[in-house]
Amino acid sequence: MSDVEPIRVGVLGARGRMGTEASRAVDGADDLELVAMVDEGDWLHSVADAGAQVVVDFTNPGAVMENLRWCIDQDIHVVVGTSGFTTERLDQVRAWLEPKPDLGVVVAPNFAIGAVLMMEFAARAARYFESVEVVEMHHPQKLDAPSGTALRTAQLIAAARAEAGLAKAPDATEEEMLGARGSDVEGVRVHSLRASGLVAHQEVLFGAAGETLTIRHDSFDRKSFMPGVLLAVREVVKRPGLTVGLGALLA
Ligand SMILES: NC(=O)C1=CN([C@@H]2O[C@H](COP(=O)(O)OP(=O)(O)OC[C@H]3O[C@@H](n4cnc5c(N)ncnc54)[C@H](OP(=O)(O)O)[C@@H]3O)[C@@H](O)[C@H]2O)C=CC1
Numbered sequence: 001m002s003d004v005e006p007i008r009v010g011v012l013g014a015r016g017r018m019g020t021e022a023s024r025a026v027d028g029a030d031d032l033e034l035v036a037m038v039d040e041g042d043w044l045h046s047v048a049d050a051g052a053q054v055v056v057d058f059t060n061p062g063a064v065m066e067n068l069r070w071c072i073d074q075d076i077h078v079v080v081g082t083s084g085f086t087t088e089r090l091d092q093v094r095a096w097l098e099p100k101p102d103l104g105v106v107v108a109p110n111f112a113i114g115a116v117l118m119m120e121f122a123a124r125a126a127r128y129f130e131s132v133e134v135v136e137m138h139h140p141q142k143l144d145a146p147s148g149t150a151l152r153t154a155q156l157i158a159a160a161r162a163e164a165g166l167a168k169a170p171d172a173t174e175e176e177m178l179g180a181r182g183s184d185v186e187g188v189r190v191h192s193l194r195a196s197g198l199v200a201h202q203e204v205l206f207g208a209a210g211e212t213l214t215i216r217h218d219s220f221d222r223k224s225f226m227p228g229v230l231l232a233v234r235e236v237v238k239r240p241g242l243t244v245g246l247g248a249l250l251a
Pocket residue numbers: 012013014015016017018019038039040041058059060061063067080081082083084108109110111112148225
């Protein structure tokens with residue numbers, strides 16, 4: 001038996017789709033101890049009362065900032081899977097962390113290894129193609145559109161295009177029905193599909209003269225996110241400040 005104390009973990013959004021899976025994964029890990037499961041209407045302070053060192057948040061974009069603020073105030077490290085993180089929100093989290101030099105927050109738009117690689121590959125390909133569009137596909141219970149993963153992918157692509165000096169992607173559309181061309185995320189078109197049977201899927205379509213490149217990732221089961229969640233829980237206690245994306249934690 002190891003003489004290292006397990007990391008004490010609380011889960012917010014614990015009765016939701018991801019919170020249920022994350023609670024199960026934490027509970028099944030020898031080096032972690034599930035000390036609190038909190039959902040809407042529960043007493044948030046029970047997380048601190050239970051001595052949680054790390055909180056995992058899978059709630060919703062409307063709730064997550066208040067949860068984060070509270071955890072930081074309580075000196076609890078946070079792993080955030082909840083979507084809805086704009087640049088402004090990330091800046092706000094950095095500001096909250098400033099007076100807390102030992103505290104870590106990881107915000108990961110997607111914990112699936114394949115999705116992380118899809119974003120990295122897309123960022124790498126971006127400089128070589130004049131056209132690019134992102135199509136994300138999710139279950140119809142999803143509250144936000146576009147997905148956090150699609151937003152992050154579009155931001156990474158936009159940054160790579162800007163660095164390469166690429167102009168706006170060609171598009172002669174003059175007349176369009178509202179929404180037909182998707183949303184414009186920093187100059188990258190993002191389309192959101194919702195259908196029963198889907199979990200979480202994304203395609204990034206690149207185009208240049210005479211060729212296209214499609215990079216696609218599919219999560220068929222929420223178990224796909226769990227190795228990433230557990231990695232983030234183990235790493236956040238060693239990484240003060242804000243870490244965005246699981247990629248930074250991968251060896
Ligand atoms: N980063 C990643 O890899 C992934 C991220 N996600 C993101 O995680 C989030 C949750 O997704 P999902 O599990 O499908 O959503 P669910 O709606 O199934 O779960 C969210 C849960 O949080 C609860 N909740 C709402 N407000 C609070 C609060 N203030 N405190 C505690 N609990 C609260 C909800 O309760 P109630 O229903 O009563 O409101 C619900 O039980 C979404 O933002 C989603 O995009 C999802 C999958 C992977």
